Amino acid sequence: MATGYIGKILKIDLTDGQFVEEALNENYAQAFIGGSGIGAWYLYKMTTKKTDPLGADNPLIFMTGPLTGTRAPCCGRYSVCARSPLTGLWGEANSGGNFGPILKFSGYDGIIITGCSSKPVFLEIIDGQPIMRDASHMWGMDCYQTQQAIKAEAGLSKLSIACIGVAGENKSKIAAIVNDQGRAAARTGLGAVMGSKKLKAIAVGGKKQPKVSDGKAFNTAVNEAQNFLKEDISAAMFRLGGTAFYMDVGMMYGDIPTRYYTQGEFDVTKLTGATLSETILTRTVGCYRCPIACGRKTTLEKYGASDVDGPEYETISALGTLLLIDDLPGITYAGHLCNLYGMDTISTGVSIAFAVYLFEKGILKLSDTDGIELKWGDVGMVIKLIEKMAHRDGFGNILADGSRLLAKKYSVEDMAVQVKGLEVAMHDPRAFSGMAVAYATAPRGGCHLESDFFYVEIGQEIPEVGITASPRGKWTESSSEKAQAVSRHQDWRSLYDSLIICKFAGYSANLVTKLVNAATGWHITPRELLTSGERIFNLKRLININFGLTTAEDKLPKLLLEPLSDGGAKGQVPNIEMMLDEYYQFRKWDKKTGLPTHQKIKQLGLTL
Numbered sequence: 001m002a003t004g005y006i007g008k009i010l011k012i013d014l015t016d017g018q019f020v021e022e023a024l025n026e027n028y029a030q031a032f033i034g035g036s037g038i039g040a041w042y043l044y045k046m047t048t049k050k051t052d053p054l055g056a057d058n059p060l061i062f063m064t065g066p067l068t069g070t071r072a073p074c075c076g077r078y079s080v081c082a083r084s085p086l087t088g089l090w091g092e093a094n095s096g097g098n099f100g101p102i103l104k105f106s107g108y109d110g111i112i113i114t115g116c117s118s119k120p121v122f123l124e125i126i127d128g129q130p131i132m133r134d135a136s137h138m139w140g141m142d143c144y145q146t147q148q149a150i151k152a153e154a155g156l157s158k159l160s161i162a163c164i165g166v167a168g169e170n171k172s173k174i175a176a177i178v179n180d181q182g183r184a185a186a187r188t189g190l191g192a193v194m195g196s197k198k199l200k201a202i203a204v205g206g207k208k209q210p211k212v213s214d215g216k217a218f219n220t221a222v223n224e225a226q227n228f229l230k231e232d233i234s235a236a237m238f239r240l241g242g243t244a245f246y247m248d249v250g251m252m253y254g255d256i257p258t259r260y261y262t263q264g265e266f267d268v269t270k271l272t273g274a275t276l277s278e279t280i281l282t283r284t285v286g287c288y289r290c291p292i293a294c295g296r297k298t299t300l301e302k303y304g305a306s307d308v309d310g311p312e313y314e315t316i317s318a319l320g321t322l323l324l325i326d327d328l329p330g331i332t333y334a335g336h337l338c339n340l341y342g343m344d345t346i347s348t349g350v351s352i353a354f355a356v357y358l359f360e361k362g363i364l365k366l367s368d369t370d371g372i373e374l375k376w377g378d379v380g381m382v383i384k385l386i387e388k389m390a391h392r393d394g395f396g397n398i399l400a401d402g403s404r405l406l407a408k409k410y411s412v413e414d415m416a417v418q419v420k421g422l423e424v425a426m427h428d429p430r431a432f433s434g435m436a437v438a439y440a441t442a443p444r445g446g447c448h449l450e451s452d453f454f455y456v457e458i459g460q461e462i463p464e465v466g467i468t469a470s471p472r473g474k475w476t477e478s479s480s481e482k483a484q485a486v487s488r489h490q491d492w493r494s495l496y497d498s499l500i501i502c503k504f505a506g507y508s509a510n511l512v513t514k515l516v517n518a519a520t521g522w523h524i525t526p527r528e529l530l531t532s533g534e535r536i537f538n539l540k541r542l543i544n545i546n547f548g549l550t551t552a553e554d555k556l557p558k559l560l561l562e563p564l565s566d567g568g569a570k571g572q573v574p575n576i577e578m579m580l581d582e583y584y585q586f587r588k589w590d591k592k593t594g595l596p597t598h599q600k601i602k603q604l605g606l607t608l
């Protein structure tokens with residue numbers, strides 16, 4: 001087995017409590033790298049179109065990559081994959097903190113969980129010893145209480161724990177998995193998959209260190225990465241302001257969704273990274289071996305909450321600008337509730353904003369909302385609704401399953417801003433047209449991370465692998481070159497999610513290649529790494545087609561194709577049809593079926 005990996009996967013069947021160790025297949029590791037790449041390969045093998053996302057047969061896959069747990073900076077994330085209960089398609093989320101590296105130190109590259117337990121349990125893996133423990137007394141605890149309880153019972157403060165809160169227990173389709181206090185693998189509702197298996201938590205600990213192939217070359221590459229992060233302006237912005245640094249920059253571009261994606265301008269002075277630093281910030285925190293430390297810890301006197309995690313940019317926008325709220329402590333508290341209950345802050349904010357939008361239009365009435373008046377700018381209402389969503393109480397029971405089902409219930413499907421069932425994230429494709437094709441074709445739906453192409457359009461290009469923004473600077477122009485560049489960027493991001501590298505580390509392709517080769521002993525080029533990303537992206541496409549996806553779902557919601565009357569993206573609408581045509585052609589995907597052609601499948605070695 002190549003170095004970088006531990007070489008072992010742990011398989012668990014919760015129905016009969018059996019553990020099986022399996023060697024990680026070297027050939028598949030090289031083909032699919034790790035993280036969500038290997039996760040996709042297992043999911044492809046283990047599911048059919050009949051797999052119930054909340055059933056025993058849906059595998060829940062936790063996976064690390066060959067750089068996880070090494071000295072490489074910003075490589076401390078883990079992936080979790082399953083069939084998504086929210087979209088019915090490929091489900092994937094990743095999270096930082098320490099869980100990924102410590103999972104590896106516990107003796108495994110990944111864990112694959114099938115079956116359903118008859119009572120609440122948690123899995124403990126310390127130094128290669130997996131044990132299933134009773135979690136009946138933890139059912140009902142929030143994510144922070146759960147982590148504290150497990151550490152106290154084990155008498156080990158150095159455990160890292162990934163767990164679900166009440167939302168996951170209640171199988172909310174927007175439930176998250178939360179680790180290391182408030183770090184969340186939030187998107188696509190994988191907390192509900194964990195809840196359906198009655199698996200409250202996974203606790204890991206251990207001392208096994210992954211080896212690297214060429215220590216000297218690896219140290220040189222690590223030093224280069226550290227020096228890069230010291231000098232990179234974007235890394236400096238994340239360090240100084242957290243992800244909230246983007247609030248005023250993004251508003252200038254017209255990139256920040258406001259008033260349920262219908263308004264282009266909003267005064268964000270009270271929501272910026274600088275305001276956060278001057279008012280509620282207590283300290284900054286970083287994931288494993290991350291010199292950027294974009295994480296924020298805050299104190300909220302009004303709510304009697306201290307050592308609160310966040311808020312991050314996506315949370316401030318989804319629970320703030322999208323609802324015309326500029327009360328930073330209130331938004332932070334709403335985000336904190338999502339962390340406690342284990343909920344995706346993006347899907348939560350977008351679903352609530354959609355409800356307010358429908359209420360304003362008279363489609364929802366007081367009799368639908370348990371008597372709560374839904375209005376813009378009301379953070380108290382948001383807090384109330386989050387409580388109801390987590391507990392599936394009254395109107396919260398509908399909101400807990402996201403905006404697509406809410407739209408379906410009131411027969412207003414074309415009003416919901418979602419793609420393939422996933423609520424669209426906080427970057428507006430009318431501001432950066434590359435995001436239009438990125439959202440329409442992302443394997444998990446309205447996701448900004450499977451290609452955060454807005455960064456490329458701002459200037460974070462990766463020219464060694466052909467990722468450039470053309471025509472440079474004209475971010476609102478749609479072009480066929482842009483569709484091609486988005487396609488390459490999706491491949492590159494699939495690689496990042498497999499290694500796994502944080503996307504805030506804007507390494508050159510050459511530097512990523514040096515880290516990978518020195519860790520694993522492979523001799524691959526940046527272009528070959530890009531091809532690995534393309535293989536993984538196409539595999540996720542095959543999974544989605546198996547689950548019933550058609551090209552009819554490769555589209556943008558109607559609201560995002562209406563021009564805004566104000567703000568930085570005023571009057572702009574991306575030419576999605578033209579870009580999609582170019583995209584399918586470039587990807588060698590059949591426009592009718594959405595399938596990669598036989599030639600492409602063969603070229604990528606995907607005849608599995």
Ligand code: SF4
Nearest residue numbers: 096286287290294502
């Ligand atoms: S930049 Fe932020 S999210 Fe990324 S690894 Fe560092 S602390 Fe974690």
